[in-house]
Amino acid sequence: MPAAPAAPAAVPSAPPRRWPDVSFRWLALLAAATIVALIFLVGWELYRGAHLAVMKFGVNFLHHSVWDPVADDYGAWPFIFGTLVTSVIALLLAVPLGVGTALYLTEIAPLRIRQPLVMVVEMLAAVPSVIFGLWGVFVLVPWLRDNLFVWLKKWLGFLPLFQGPIYGVSVLAGGIIVAIMILPIITSVSREILRSVPNLQREAAYALGATHWEVIRLAVLSYARRGIFGAAVLGLGRALGETMAITMVIGNRAEVSASLFAPGYTLASVIANEFTEATTDMYLSALFELGLVLLVVTILVNVVAQLMLRSLAGGGTGKVQ
């Protein structure tokens, strides 16, 4: 919106606007309005579907931990918990790895291998979700169960996070699968951001006698950190909504446990799993409400991220310029 008053200033002569300008303006507005309308319509439809459950369970739905379709008793807490925990694990793993890869691709890798590496990263994004899931079930989970988890339990077992029986399928396995799936987007976006850092920035740092690492840290990363944060938010959005792969490795148990070895469940997974066979109205309505909760959680997380981005922006620009 603030760009609007600037537009007439850019066109100094003031004859009546020609129709391509006007129609383009309206078309663009229409496109933007469609997105907003779509979100509202989705929210409204979900609310309509969830009406029955909202009336019956009220706020309790959010912190109630039982999910019992036979007794028509529903609560969303285990699913909200599972969704948030797996997303956080995924981000903790994928952001350092993704940004590291992007840094290597833009700052360090020899020019000859950059393009092939970029292609490999982008191929990762093209692998369908269910393939990741199958790979998770047959390769990743057994390996985690017999190696990484045993090792974690042995050395970090004093933390509640790494206690309890090891099944392989677990919240941690879910987080790892999602991390792999959001890696390409975080890497690609970070790479574009890093490439957009002006070379002047680097040259100035070198001129001051900075080492390669110092150039990356002071000149490149601090310049690009807003954008990298944005890449992480994009990744988070995907992590929250990931369904197919995660349901195959998370164990699908509606339970809240402090241990990352315990099975869990996510909002998107339970909807995908149970929607087709939900026969009673209340059951269906509760599933709709889970969808509504997922939408709200996603919006909230994005709003928080935007706020964090804004506070980060103040500090960031001050330092660089």
Next chain:
Amino acid sequence: MKKILLAGLTGLLAVTAAPAQMLINGAGATFPYPIYSKWFNEYTKVDGSVRFNYQSIGSGGGQKQILSETVDFGASDGPMSDDSLAKAPGKLLHIPTVAGADVVSYNLPGSPKLRFDGPTVAAIFLGKIRKWSDPAIASQNPGVTLPDQDILVVHRSDGSGTTYIFTDYLSSVSPEWKSKVGKGTSVNWPVGLGGKGNEGVSGQVKQSPGAIGYIELAYAKQNKLPYADIKNSSGNYIAASIDSVTAALATAEIPDDFRFSMVNPPGADAYPIAGTTWLLVYARQKDAAKGRKLVEFLKWAYQEGEKMAASLDYAPLPANVQARVLQRIGEIKY
């Protein structure tokens, strides 16, 4: 949304198909999808003037769509509740088609053949029997060396007819299961992990030493998984097979509305964990032409289609049940 899409799709198909061909739409259960699609395919050779379009969207969707009359017939793995039937705009018939069984599969060293009675299976899935070496298991399996290992229970995470049959069985053999958990296409499992689909459960069982889970008989046979003999109500340990499921159907008590449960029937050779699947059809068809074709098809399905069931690992209905169902089909008005 789905309705609009479906309507659009059928509209498209109607345009492309030969103008004389009639299209009959159905939707519902996924479990019988292989046999239904074979029937519909074979039937085009019998009557070229009609084509069936079946969407296997799940029993919930099947019931919803037949209630709102957006399809000409529905299909469900569980019988409709009285509440749901009351919402129907007309009398809705349950037409049983084929039966299937659940087997209890496990992962133990050497894959020994195990035997379980109902209370033992229930206790395992309730989390009361936690070790393979438990005396309740050992006493039924003399000569089998059972490891002193934890039992890992695996169940379906997605709603399914398979789960309905299994929980229906557990409710019939264990009062505690009935009051604590109950039966349904999804339930609140006391213990265990959820796997998506038969392949999810069997994959999990295969990979976790000490695991136990329930899967469809057809799936277990096609993938050569070990499964236990189950003690039936006459006291015999019975292996799941097409014959033992048909034997269960023959002795199951079947009411006139055909909304029956066939778990734990009295027959001496009956396998106890079995269930049927239904087509949902209105007793009074609104569209006379479609109604006539639908009834013709149903009669064909009973006289000819049932013979194809065994080759796809479904149990056909026994003759005495077929006769009763055929009579009911004859009463459909159009």
